[in-house]
Amino acid sequence: MILSKEKLGALVEQVKISGALFAAPAVDGGQVVMKSVNVADEISFDYVITANSAKEYLFPQTETIAVVEIEKNKVKLSAVEPDAPETVLFGVRPCDAAAFASLRSVFTWDFIDESYTKREDKSIVLSVACTKGDEGCFCTSVGLKPDTTDGSDLQLKETTDGGSFVVEALTDKGKEFVKKFSDVFDDGSADTKAIFTPDEIPGGVDIEKIKERLADPAHYADPVWPELARKCFGCGACTFSCPTCHCFDITDEGDVFSTERKKNWDACQIDNFTLHASGHNPRDTQTKRWRNRFMCKFHIYPKKFTTKGCVGCGRCVRVCPVRLDITEVMAEFSK
Numbered sequence: 001m002i003l004s005k006e007k008l009g010a011l012v013e014q015v016k017i018s019g020a021l022f023a024a025p026a027v028d029g030g031q032v033v034m035k036s037v038n039v040a041d042e043i044s045f046d047y048v049i050t051a052n053s054a055k056e057y058l059f060p061q062t063e064t065i066a067v068v069e070i071e072k073n074k075v076k077l078s079a080v081e082p083d084a085p086e087t088v089l090f091g092v093r094p095c096d097a098a099a100f101a102s103l104r105s106v107f108t109w110d111f112i113d114e115s116y117t118k119r120e121d122k123s124i125v126l127s128v129a130c131t132k133g134d135e136g137c138f139c140t141s142v143g144l145k146p147d148t149t150d151g152s153d154l155q156l157k158e159t160t161d162g163g164s165f166v167v168e169a170l171t172d173k174g175k176e177f178v179k180k181f182s183d184v185f186d187d188g189s190a191d192t193k194a195i196f197t198p199d200e201i202p203g204g205v206d207i208e209k210i211k212e213r214l215a216d217p218a219h220y221a222d223p224v225w226p227e228l229a230r231k232c233f234g235c236g237a238c239t240f241s242c243p244t245c246h247c248f249d250i251t252d253e254g255d256v257f258s259t260e261r262k263k264n265w266d267a268c269q270i271d272n273f274t275l276h277a278s279g280h281n282p283r284d285t286q287t288k289r290w291r292n293r294f295m296c297k298f299h300i301y302p303k304k305f306t307t308k309g310c311v312g313c314g315r316c317v318r319v320c321p322v323r324l325d326i327t328e329v330m331a332e333f334s335k
């Protein structure tokens with residue numbers, strides 16, 4: 001099937017009329033971000049990857065999960081249903097779509113997190129395969145591809161003339177979407193632009209070797225950790241921008257009579273992330289915190305799940321103010 005860019009306007013309009021939210025890459029504050037758009041003219045096609053990942057549509061930065069009200073001799077705790085609007089996520093890069101599969105693994109593992117699953121069930125992911133990239137991209141080093149289909153309901157590939165997309169429906173949800181908005185999709189096929197291939201990581205990466213080295217507890221004392229991670233100052237930008245990072249905390253905000261219980265993104269790079277009430281902090285140095293982040297992606301996560309702990313989007317490399325490059329650590333641990 002073909003979706004011409006000219007018909008995107010009709011698609012956005014029809015989706016909006018149906019009551020759903022339409023999020024797509026669009027310029028905001030001088031960068032291309034995933035944001036809610038009202039008309040197709042707002043959509044940007046000139047981007048490698050959006051500055052934020054699309055995860056915030058399924059796992060928002062903050063949400064109220066319960067309210068507590070205290071009256072005389074009575075405490076009332078009421079759950080708050082997650083706000084889960086029908087959502088179309090257009091223009092998601094395949095690495096970010098694959099990250100949804102990763103988030104689902106976590107949020108349906110030992111407990112079904114309905115805040116996530118309800119939003120995911122109401123969302124449809126239209127990924128666009130990459131025809132360009134930058135030096136931060138490394139999906140191929142973690143076993144994915146710039147046209148990976150994991151986590152996508154529909155995948156779009158830009159045609160050689162740049163005026164349309166060839167569309168492949170990958171899931172039942174994707175097929176339903178095409179049926180529902182059938183007048184904007186045309187039968188047919190066309191030649192598509194060449195898919196971008198990221199450069200190999202200098203020094204080479206061997207994911208199995210990384211896993212093997214991290215499985216040996218001797219690595220905890222490896223002097224390579226302080227050497228590699230000493231410049232990290234714990235800002236948390238890498239974790240907040242990461243499409244697969246999923247940690248959150250729960251806080252009560254309000255006063256003694258009325259409180260909202262909130263679920264907020266948290267970041268393992270922040271010093272109080274593992275601070276115990278006793279004052280003890282098992283990860284009391286930035287090196288330990290950074291080592292944990294790397295272990296989470298390449299040892300702890302792969303032991304539990306078949307999806308990816310890191311999808312190679314490169315955001316953590318691009319946003320790090322001290323340029324702590326995860327690929328350099330991957331190359332070091334591939335030796």
Ligand code: SF4
Nearest residue numbers: 232233235236238320
């Ligand atoms: S973005 Fe860089 S400095 Fe900030 S926590 Fe991550 S690695 Fe450390």
Ligand code: SF4
Nearest residue numbers: 242310311313314316
């Ligand atoms: S660890 Fe870095 S490269 Fe990997 S998915 Fe997270 S932000 Fe992207």
